[in-house]
Amino acid sequence: MKNLFFILIGLGTVSMYSCSKFLDAKPDQALALPDNVRDLQALLDYENRITLQYPAAGDVAADYYFLEAADLQSRNIDVRNTYLWASEAQNTQDWNYAYTRIFYCNVVLDGIADAELGSMTESDRNEVKGRAHFFRGWTYLQLAQLFCPHYTVNTEDSEYGLPLKLKSDVNEPIFRSSVSETYEQIFSDLLNAAELLPENSVVETRPSKAAAFGALARANLIMGDYTQALSFAERCLQIKNTLLDYNALDIAVPRPFPVLNDEVIFHSIILGTSGVHAQSRAFVDSTLIVKYERNDLRKDVFFQEDDNGYYRFKGSYDGENIALFGGLATDELYLIKAECLARFGRFQEAGDVLDQLLVKRWANGHFSLGSQPRNEDLLEVIWEEREKELAFRGGIRWADLRRLSEEGYTKTIRREVGDEVFELSPNDKRYTFLLPLEVIEMSGLKQNPR
Numbered sequence: 178m179k180n181l182f183f184i185l186i187g188l189g190t191v192s193m194y195s196c197s198k199f200l201d202a203k204p205d206q207a208l209a210l211p212d213n214v215r216d217l218q219a220l221l222d223y224e225n226r227i228t229l230q231y232p233a234a235g236d237v238a239a240d241y242y243f244l245e246a247a248d249l250q251s252r253n254i255d256v257r258n259t260y261l262w263a264s265e266a267q268n269t270q271d272w273n274y275a276y277t278r279i280f281y282c283n284v285v286l287d288g289i290a291d292a293e294l295g296s297m298t299e300s301d302r303n304e305v306k307g308r309a310h311f312f313r314g315w316t317y318l319q320l321a322q323l324f325c326p327h328y329t330v331n332t333e334d335s336e337y338g339l340p341l342k343l344k345s346d347v348n349e350p351i352f353r354s355s356v357s358e359t360y361e362q363i364f365s366d367l368l369n370a371a372e373l374l375p376e377n378s379v380v381e382t383r384p385s386k387a388a389a390f391g392a393l394a395r396a397n398l399i400m401g402d403y404t405q406a407l408s409f410a411e412r413c414l415q416i417k418n419t420l421l422d423y424n425a426l427d428i429a430v431p432r433p434f435p436v437l438n439d440e441v442i443f444h445s446i447i448l449g450t451s452g453v454h455a456q457s458r459a460f461v462d463s464t465l466i467v468k469y470e471r472n473d474l475r476k477d478v479f480f481q482e483d484d485n486g487y488y489r490f491k492g493s494y495d496g497e498n499i500a501l502f503g504g505l506a507t508d509e510l511y512l513i514k515a516e517c518l519a520r521f522g523r524f525q526e527a528g529d530v531l532d533q534l535l536v537k538r539w540a541n542g543h544f545s546l547g548s549q550p551r552n553e554d555l556l557e558v559i560w561e562e563r564e565k566e567l568a569f570r571g572g573i574r575w576a577d578l579r580r581l582s583e584e585g586y587t588k589t590i591r592r593e594v595g596d597e598v599f600e601l602s603p604n605d606k607r608y609t610f611l612l613p614l615e616v617i618e619m620s621g622l623k624q625n626p627r
Contacts, residue, residue: 213295214292218308221309230274230278232271232322233270235573236453240588241564244460248458262599262605272616275319275320284345285309286309289302289309319571325338328360330401335356340352340620351622353623367389367392370384374389381444387442391410391505394409403516403517410513410517417507418511420511420537421434423474428478432496437496441504441506444494444504445504446495447501447503456491466488473539501569501570501571509567509570511533512534516556519559524552527555528555534562538566564577578608606625607627
């Protein structure tokens with residue numbers, strides 16, 4: 178191993194500084210760079226840069242919770258603006274952490290072909306390469322939901338894509354891609370990952386083929402390519418389809434889910450919310466709570482009622498830890514599969530898939546198989562089940578609000594802070610956050626429109 182400790186510490190510090198300056202400065206050339214597969218693998222096992230700190234803005238901006246005025250005012254300016262959907266909302270921390278992760282991936286991809294094997298194998302080389310492609314594609318997918326306008330296979334392309342850094346050379350010219358080019362890169366990375374990775378990983382913090390298929394299913398759902406979304410959801414579920422039976426959980430404990438539970442396909446978490454979603458601070462919106470029917474166990478598994486009748490979130494798939502889960506789990510893939518089937522008019526099959534999930538979420542003996550509609554009304558049922566199942570889940574709700582607002586889901590979301598009311602209407606430009614102003618100032622990139 179070649180000064181790996183210093184690589185991790187040095188790149189961690191330097192790359193965060195570099196990302197804040199949008200990678201304008203090269204890392205210290207005195208640092209030894211990894212030259213073997215094991216060291217490159219270790220870079221991708223560096224938890225603080227690779228599996229933590231995924232973008233938080235989508236969950237800060239989501240409609241399923243609220244803060245009291247005093248708690249809101251105690252947050253930093255980025256959080257306050259994001260929470261209130263201010264026109265000037267930007268999310269510098271999300272941007273910096275994401276491009277740091279991308280930098281690490283690029284270091285690996287630049288070096289993996291010529292890296293010495295040592296005690297490793299060519300299979301190990303391919304897996305490390307696949308992991309780098311996964312983390313880069315997954316990170317760009319997260320960023321696109323925050324900093325790019327929503328884009329589908331049926332909409333006109335936009336010039337406001339992401340800057341696509343594909344090499345670790347920080348002296349490369351920086352420019353914004355189109356949104357279609359951004360998604361092409363996302364799909365390229367995730368497809369490469371799917372080809373190179375094993376079906377299952379040793380531990381779920383390392384991505385697998387199942388994770389790549391799951392990420393491709395989510396990306397295609399967002400893009401409105403339901404044929405591909407269905408195909409990848411099915412391929413993911415062919416590898417892993419386990420669902421937890423919520424009847425077996427202890428709903429009385431503060432954290433009912435074990436970390437790396439049996440539904441988790443890929444584990445990552447969100448730590449960048451500056452405490453916004455802490456139980457002591459975030460109240461679950463009553464409009465969500467009332468959607469859970471009497472025997473739906475999710476109300477008590479996900480939320481804790483306090484002495485004043487308010488609910489707090491406790492149901493993170495991060496287990497005993499306090500962070501929000503930001504990865505992939507089988508419940509999301511069942512819902513993707515059900516939605517795609519319903520969109521193709523395959524209502525019986527879609528309802529059957531939804532039943533497989535819900536029978537594990539309701540108290541034993543109280544869910545009736547086949548009770549959901551088997552007609553065009555099923556699609557809205559699935560959308561509501563996504564809202565109930567995937568709240569506080571790594572920006573999924575924010576991405577749903579963006580994509581469904583263009584399909585007749587005309588919900589205007591609201592916040593009340595004191596006597597003021599803040600609203601965000603469907604298709605509002607504020608669904609796309611500003612690029613960090615320091616990035617614009619230093620790079621000359623074009624800012625998102627307002």
